[in-house]
Amino acid sequence: MSTNVLEVQDLQTHLHLRRGVVKAVNQVSFSIAYGETLGLIGESGSGKTMTGLSLLGLLPRPAGRIVGGSIRLNGRELSQLNQATYAAQIRGKEIAMISQDPMTSLNPVFSIGSQVAAPIRRHRHDTDQTALALATEELHRVRVPSPALRISHFPHQFSGGMRQRVIAAMATACRPNLLIADEPTSALDVTIQVQLMDLLDQLQDESGAGLLFITHDLGVAASLCDRVAVMYAGSVVETAAVTDLYAAPAHPYTRGLLASVPRIGIKTERGRLFSIPGTPPDPLDLPMGCAFAPRCDLVKDRCHRESPPLIDKGGREIACFEVQ
DSSP states (O other), rough: SSSEEEEEEEEEEEEEEEEEEEEEEEEEEEEEEEEEEEEEOOSTTHHHHHHHHHHTTOTTTTEEEEEEEEEETTEEEEEEEEEIIIIIITTTTEEEEEEEHHHHHHOOSHHHHHHHHHHHHHHHOOOOOHHHHHHHHHHHTTTTTSHHHHHTGGGGGSSSSHHHHHHHHHHHOOOOOOEEESSSSTTHHHHHHHHHHHHHHHHHHHHHHHEEEEEOOOHHHHHHHHHHEETTTTEEEEEEEEEHHHSSSHHHHHHHHTTOOOOOOOOOGGGGGOSSSSSSOOSOOOOSSSSTTTGGGGOOOHHHHOOOOOOESSSSEESSSSSS
């Protein structure tokens, strides 16, 4: 039996817009083992969130669609499932999401208890009374104070950190095999971020689920993740153990990304922060060859003609012709 809960191979997701076709996810491959946290990092617009939505079957309709590749969850192929099957058998039961903004994920007109109980009723087929009792237990598990009292409260009566705990309770209520956390700390202050990361660690230890942690915050990824996959222009350009990647980034984009993080006590040239030259490519008009070539300091003629595959180079995967 495979030790991987998720295996993604050559995933391609396109957005068909009036202006053209956006290759939002372009030949992306990665795996996540049971109990492992994989960080998906990169600039805004690099394809991180669209990758997560592809796994959840929540692509924007009718524009978004998976046009190639494979998504296997516990050996089951998901890429061709219809929405009814996804809703009944996968989403909330086998894969669940902790979203970026809990205020938009929670319905303001329903109580917290009824919202946490909803996936329990849907997937466990419990009665309303039993589901509400289990929802109270879930709120206690994610450390919401006085859960028996607070199940009757509404989202506006909770702080941002507490709302994020409610979302975590909803996501883990049915004990999914895979959790997807999409920028879950971005709307929280630093103290609450640490508490949420500790909570995610606890929930993962209890369930053994795999976790895909999507973030642009390199510090958070370093603290929480076991491995990191770096995305640029819809493609994964480097994957490595978190300690290896942060200690010695190999891909030119990864090096630039980490170099752009401000560091206390380290002087920069003329007092300026480092930035990668140029701008990301237009997703409607990706360049031929390597998408990072126009900004790369290692670029050669071949890079403008061919797209480098993601291959193993000394224990990490890198998509670059020039990195040995």
